[in-house]
Amino acid sequence: MKKTVIKRLLLAAVIFICAFLASCGMKDPYHIHAFGDWRIMSEATCTKNGLRERVCKCGEKETEIIEATGHNFGDWTTVRKATCTDDGLNERICHCGEKETRIIKATGHDFSDWTHVKKVSCTDDGEDERVCSCGEKETRVIKAEGHKKVTDKAVAASCAAAGKTEGSHCSVCGEVFTAQQIIPALEHKWQEATCASPKKCTVCGKTDGEALPHTMENGKCKVCGYHYKAVIYDGNAVRIIYKRAKKIGSDGTRLELFFDVENKTSKTMMLQADAISLNGYCFSNISMSYNIISRTVGEISLYINEFDSSLVDADKIEYVGGQFKVLDDATMTVYDTAICTNVRVDKLGTGGIPANFNEKNKLFEDSNCTIYYHLLKKSSASPSQANLYLYFKNKTNGILTVQAEALAINGIGFYQLIASDAVLPMSIGTVNINIGDFDFKKVNINAIEKLGGQLDIIQNAFRSYKVIFANSDKLE
Numbered sequence: 328m329k330k331t332v333i334k335r336l337l338l339a340a341v342i343f344i345c346a347f348l349a350s351c352g353m354k355d356p357y358h359i360h361a362f363g364d365w366r367i368m369s370e371a372t373c374t375k376n377g378l379r380e381r382v383c384k385c386g387e388k389e390t391e392i393i394e395a396t397g398h399n400f401g402d403w404t405t406v407r408k409a410t411c412t413d414d415g416l417n418e419r420i421c422h423c424g425e426k427e428t429r430i431i432k433a434t435g436h437d438f439s440d441w442t443h444v445k446k447v448s449c450t451d452d453g454e455d456e457r458v459c460s461c462g463e464k465e466t467r468v469i470k471a472e473g474h475k476k477v478t479d480k481a482v483a484a485s486c487a488a489a490g491k492t493e494g495s496h497c498s499v500c501g502e503v504f505t506a507q508q509i510i511p512a513l514e515h516k517w518q519e520a521t522c523a524s525p526k527k528c529t530v531c532g533k534t535d536g537e538a539l540p541h542t543m544e545n546g547k548c549k550v551c552g553y554h555y556k557a558v559i560y561d562g563n564a565v566r567i568i569y570k571r572a573k574k575i576g577s578d579g580t581r582l583e584l585f586f587d588v589e590n591k592t593s594k595t596m597m598l599q600a601d602a603i604s605l606n607g608y609c610f611s612n613i614s615m616s617y618n619i620i621s622r623t624v625g626e627i628s629l630y631i632n633e634f635d636s637s638l639v640d641a642d643k644i645e646y647v648g649g650q651f652k653v654l655d656d657a658t659m660t661v662y663d664t665a666i667c668t669n670v671r672v673d674k675l676g677t678g679g680i681p682a683n684f685n686e687k688n689k690l691f692e693d694s695n696c697t698i699y700y701h702l703l704k705k706s707s708a709s710p711s712q713a714n715l716y717l718y719f720k721n722k723t724n725g726i727l728t729v730q731a732e733a734l735a736i737n738g739i740g741f742y743q744l745i746a747s748d749a750v751l752p753m754s755i756g757t758v759n760i761n762i763g764d765f766d767f768k769k770v771n772i773n774a775i776e777k778l779g780g781q782l783d784i785i786q787n788a789f790r791s792y793k794v795i796f797a798n799s800d801k802l803e
Contacts, residue, residue: 441455559649584631720754
């Protein structure tokens with residue numbers, strides 16, 4: 328039994344020795360390892376190396392380090408927004424869960440412009456404020472500068488007005504430091520009216536009422552010696568002297584003119600007026616008819632029935648002219664035609680051309696006349712009628728009478744026209760054309776842009792020619 332066991336042990340030992348001698352562990356310089364595939368022993372992470380291994384059939388092992396991969400972060404995301412005063416925070420995360428952060432610096436305040444919160448006064452500080460988009464407010468003080476005292480000068484009382492004592496106040500805020508006291512007005516010292524001047528205060532010069540009527544004899548006042556210098560006509564039959572003008576009615580559309588007329592003949596004469604020129608503007612709607620006894624001087628008056636105060640200031644008449652007819656009272660035949668050129672009136676002011684008498688409204692011009700648009704308005708006579716007013720400048724030495732045949736207003740034609748106004752030599756007159764069939768629906772009288780027409784010009788009652796003007800540009 329023991330021998331059998333010993334044999335088996337010896338056999339096993341021989342086999343082991345043979346196997347060992349036949350293996351790679353033998354000091355065999357010609358042996359080459361034949362490794363198998365790599366096997367991961369530990370995975371590499373973002374921060375730690377990994378390990379892999381391969382084994383030869385002889386049992387020899389070879390290992391190799393797998394380098395750490397490093398973090399692979401995603402995009403930055405906002406964790407906390409930056410404000411005007413506090414930093415914000417951005418964050419990004421690796422797939423391993425590792426986080427990385429960065430600071431977003433505070434933006435600082437973005438203030439609006441300064442606005443007044445409290446107005447500064449002379450005694451109280453003011454305050455300005457500006458506001459950030461976050462709601463934060465910033466203020467600044469505007470220092471009060473104090474009152475600026477100025478003196479209110481004393482005003483002496485007169486008979487024309489009350490006076491005042493000296494005072495003072497602040498020129499900035501108006502606060503009164505010393506109030507001015509009223510000094511009652513003095514009493515006037517009146518000088519009684521004469522025919523040379525009205526009732527007048529000798530201290531302040533104020534007048535009250537009108538001068539007394541002159542006591543005229545042959546154009547001269549027997550009391551004060553005043554005589555008229557506006558002799559507008561002096562012919563064989565009559566001598567006409569302009570005296571004064573007086574507005575009639577509250578609307579001022581009528582004007583009364585006063586004249587002294589001397590009849591130089593031995594007959595009783597009748598005087599009629601066809602036209603009157605004031606400051607170069609002619610008016611033809613005249614009411615007047617007087618008998619003048621032979622060898623006498625009498626005061627007469629005439630009425631201008633369609634007076635235009637925009638053309639002539641009745642208180643500042645500087646030039647007077649006109650056309651009168653002198654008729655024999657017995658036969659009613661024309662004894663004389665008195666054509667008065669524009670005569671300067673002594674010390675009666677100045678006249679002037681109205682503002683809308685300008686080149687922009689010129690419709691026609693030749694050597695005889697220049698025609699300007701003036702005004703279009705509804706007629707007071709009928710709701711279906713209108714009146715067109717033209718300024719007419721007579722450049723000739725004769726009287727020009729204007730008649731109308733046709734008009735085109737804003738492209739609409741009108742033919743029922745009435746006009747026969749006369750304009751004196753070397754004068755500017757207003758020509759009134761009555762339109763009997765005016766259509767207010769087709770033409771806006773407040774927006775006249777184009778005006779054309781045909782007029783007949785009659786020179787000195789016998790010679791006539793036509794004036795045709797095409798549609799003008801926009802009128803003013």
